[in-house]
Amino acid sequence: HKPNLKGKMGPPPVIPSVPRPVNLDDYKSHASRILPKNAYDYYASGANDQITLSENRAAFERLRIVPRVLRDVSSVDCSTTLLGTARVKYPICVAPTAMQRMAHDDGEKATARACAGSGGGNGEDATLMCLSSWSTTSLEDVMNAAPSGGGPKWFQLYVYKSRDVTLDLVR
Template structure:
């Protein structure tokens, strides 16, 4: 728990408090980016380049931040918690706690293939609290049968869409993981990709990823195959250019997530808020556009929406919330974007 009287008034507060709770190797796994870490820092800094032109004497007494996503499902406001893996390193309840908190706050959640809990467990944890949208993050895998089993499990559990991670033909070069010889702690498994803790302990994070991920992935092979095996929506996560946006349109995808993997994959690529306008222009209303990367305030969300995004996603703030055993009320900590949370700090009770 956070210290008595300690108030989490911003995501920056949450980052400081959460990071202090984590062992060095785990903190660096969550917080660091690839190689020189240019992109991870630029993601947040880039928002400061853009200014808001406020209008005054506007009646906001009945302001409504709710919106429809994924073809009509209602959320309390345009924010989701990104699919981030190995959340049980931050708190034993991991992804199930995140799911409960997202349901409580009326926002969406992505389930990572590297979740420490099964799709059914994560989804049930949320739906037992309130209706919630879950999407399933998926890699292109060498084992097509395993990939299909994940899809079927996601369909059966009631997930709305697949977020196909397209920017990871190989794992990003993260110096801290190599220096620390980072390995997922003993006792934690990856049930979605069917890896037991014993198997995980016998490999590094990097070698484990290489073993199952298919670096031969491509638009022509993988998108038609996904369309042939599922009726879930298909979104491409990791788009940063107009050219790839047009390919997503060409191959009949339902949407894209403008993302650079939180700066954890290819370093030196644009901040997502900088890449967003060209992707929105290329989409031209034909597919939906979401964005993640460096979003830390309600004003950041406002700017992304002004540039044409339909929804924003955050990853690390959820991890920090788990680390300090907060309620994961990321909505409140995004400031003025959620009218019900105006002027209040986040709750200090964990969503158990």
């Protein structure tokens, strides 16, 4: 046993038998083991020639986080207003993700609860969630899944040539 941060002996560390995923490749590997094949194939692929999927991955690989050491971070405020409608604690949101119930029985409701929980239960501090046009859960059920509505929600709307189809998505 090693001393903990307070200098006291603590219990031996518990080492999980399966390492937790920490990057995209780890999550893909984990998902391939636990999801049904049709669900994994849906989530791991892109439309047509998967050009957008490839470009998105390449764009993220170009990003670099450059740490600035020895800076005073005691009063950092990342809050902002997105598109003039949603006040958020930080400019991060859950993008529209279709067919979430293929991966989990609670699907979008679980995502709404996770977004609400990111702010410690305070709707104003919650992560913004954008519900997909191809959600497997109604907007009303998603709103009711999290306490106090769980913070801001947006809806991805595909506008079709047929106004009736578009109207059905809104309803």
